[in-house]
Amino acid sequence: MASEAGQQHPLGVYYKVWILLFVVSLFSYLVDFFEVQGGMRWTLVILFMLIKAGFIVAIFMHVVWERVALVFTILAPPAVLLLLIGLMSVEGLYTEETRFVYRGHDREARALTPAEVHGGGGEHAEEAAH
Amino acid sequence: MSEAAVTANNPARGMDGLVDDWSADKQAYHVPWGKAMMWLFLVSDTFIFTCFLVGYLNVRLTTTAPWPAQSEIFALSFGGDPIPLILIALMTFVLISSSGTMALAVNFGYRKDKTKTFWLICATAAFGATFVGMQAFEWSKLIFEEGIRPWGNPFGAAQFGSVFFMVTGFHGLHVSAGVIYLLWVAFRVKRGYYDKKGYEIVEIAGLYWHFVDLVWVFIFAFFYLL
Numbered sequence: 001m002a003s004e005a006g007q008q009h010p011l012g013v014y015y016k017v018w019i020l021l022f023v024v025s026l027f028s029y030l031v032d033f034f035e036v037q038g039g040m041r042w043t044l045v046i047l048f049m050l051i052k053a054g055f056i057v058a059i060f061m062h063v064v065w066e067r068v069a070l071v072f073t074i075l076a077p078p079a080v081l082l083l084l085i086g087l088m089s090v091e092g093l094y095t096e097e098t099r100f101v102y103r104g105h106d107r108e109a110r111a112l113t114p115a116e117v118h119g120g121g122g123e124h125a126e127e128a129a130h
Numbered sequence: 131m132s133e134a135a136v137t138a139n140n141p142a143r144g145m146d147g148l149v150d151d152w153s154a155d156k157q158a159y160h161v162p163w164g165k166a167m168m169w170l171f172l173v174s175d176t177f178i179f180t181c182f183l184v185g186y187l188n189v190r191l192t193t194t195a196p197w198p199a200q201s202e203i204f205a206l207s208f209g210g211d212p213i214p215l216i217l218i219a220l221m222t223f224v225l226i227s228s229s230g231t232m233a234l235a236v237n238f239g240y241r242k243d244k245t246k247t248f249w250l251i252c253a254t255a256a257f258g259a260t261f262v263g264m265q266a267f268e269w270s271k272l273i274f275e276e277g278i279r280p281w282g283n284p285f286g287a288a289q290f291g292s293v294f295f296m297v298t299g300f301h302g303l304h305v306s307a308g309v310i311y312l313l314w315v316a317f318r319v320k321r322g323y324y325d326k327k328g329y330e331i332v333e334i335a336g337l338y339w340h341f342v343d344l345v346w347v348f349i350f351a352f353f354y355l356l
Contacts, residue, residue, distance in 0.1 A: 006240045006330055014237065018230035025226060025350075029219045032201055032355055042356060049351035053344055060233045060340045062333070070159050070169065077173055081180045088184050092191025105194035111286035113202045114276060 007062045017059045024048050162330045165337070172341045175304075179345050182297050183352055189289045198285035200354050203276060204268070218354050221264050222346065225305075228257030229343040232312075232336045239332035244319055247332060251316040254339060258309040265302045269295075294353070301349060304342050311335060 028048040031041060058064040063071055099105045136142045142150050159166045190197060205212035235250035272278045272294070280295050282288040315335045318324060324331055 006328070007236070007333060008240045009237070011234070011237060014230065014233045018226070018233070021226045021229070022223065025219075025222050028351065028355060029215065029222075032215050035201075045351050045355045049347055052347045056229065056340055056344050056347065060229055060343075061337055067160055070161060070166070073159070074169055074173060078176050078180070081177070081184075084180070084184055085187065088188045089191065092188045095192040096194060099192070099194045103194075107194075109194070109196045109286075111196035111198045112284065113199055114205070114285070115202070117276075117284045 007065060009062075009065070013059060017055050020055060021052055024051050028052075162328070162334075164334050165330060168334045168337050172337065175341065179300070179348070182300065183348065186293045186297060186352070189293060193287045193289055195287040197287050198283060198290045203272070203278075203285065204354065215354060217264060217268055218350065221261055221268075222350055224257050224261045224264065225343050225346050228254045228261070229340055231257065232339045236333045236336040239319065239324075239329035242325070242329065244322065247329075248316050248320045251312050251319065251332070251335075255309045255312040255316065258305050258312065258339075258342075262302055262305050262309070265298065265305075269298075297349060297353060301342070301345055304345070308339050308342050312339065 025048075028045055031044045031048070036044060063074060066074075100107055136146075136150075141147055201214040202212070204218050205214045206217045207213070231250045232254040235247050235254060238246040238250060277284055278291045278294070280292040283291050312335060315331060319329075319332065
């Protein structure tokens with residue numbers, strides 16, 4: 001913990017976090033693989049993201065063992081960004097709504113999939129691309 | 131004022147004062163200066179990446195054109211049906227592997243085990259280079275096969291391309307710079323350069339590398355999954 005000794009910790013904690021990161025990443029991938037949609041998708045993806053980010057910062061970047069003066073320097077300024085995210089969300093939703101209401105943009109518009117763009121799916125999509 | 135002796139109660143003015151103030155016998159952070167500076171850089175980098183992601187948030191919310199389905203655009207086929215998002219999942223696993231080897235390298239660095247530290251940093255750099263290679267493959271697939279451009283694409287909202295190339299490009303640049311930085315540190319470890327200087331440098335390089343992994347965690351969630 002002192003600066004002379006550096007950050008020296010048992011190897012086991014790194015192996016455990018490493019495995020945990022793999023498992024949680026797999027979970028996030030499975031959310032997409034099993035096509036979980038809507039509020040559940042947002043909740044799960046953001047939950048897994050925060051778990052991963054938390055362990056990387058706390059253990060791999062040693063923040064949990066640092067002195068509070070440094071920890072506050074690292075974590076307090078980015079906390080302000082939450083305000084920016086909040087403000088831009090409100091602003092963005094408002095702008096979108098005005099475009100639907102006053103500019104007559106289509107609420108039901110749907111994106112095309114690669115299969116539709118290239119005509120057919122699977123191997124046909126591959127052939128069409130060449 | 132000017133003829134009085136410079137004391138604690140009567141500090142020097144002008145440039146001398148500037149130097150005195152910043153070099154005074156005060157210390158806030160009990161870590162090597164290089165580590166404090168790396169953290170300062172990473173905090174500023176956090177702001178840059180957050181600006182990109184908030185810009186993406188705003189574009190995504192305000193765009194009434196439908197956002198392209200990432201899951202299918204980033205699908206990859208190994209002979210059979212395309213597997214959704216598989217390349218991105220593999221890239222994530224490569225980057226997490228590199229973060230693990232880096233954490234071990236820092237640990238063995240402090241144990242002054244030069245051989246293990248050298249090889250673990252080299253492994254980290256190799257994983258990093260693999261990641262950049264996979265990203266190059268991903269970009270070329272998107273540009274040449276799917277026809278995605280910064281100004282438009284055949285699937286939906288035109289802004290998809292500009293956000294994609296900007297955010298992943300800037301991250302890829304960080305990974306590439308990190309690989310060069312790590313190799314430089316690795317060879318200095320091997321030559322015993324840090325025996326006198328101390329192995330904090332390995333930890334500082336590690337902080338940068340873990341940060342790159344950290345940014346990818348957020349890009350993976352917000353750009354690819356949501």
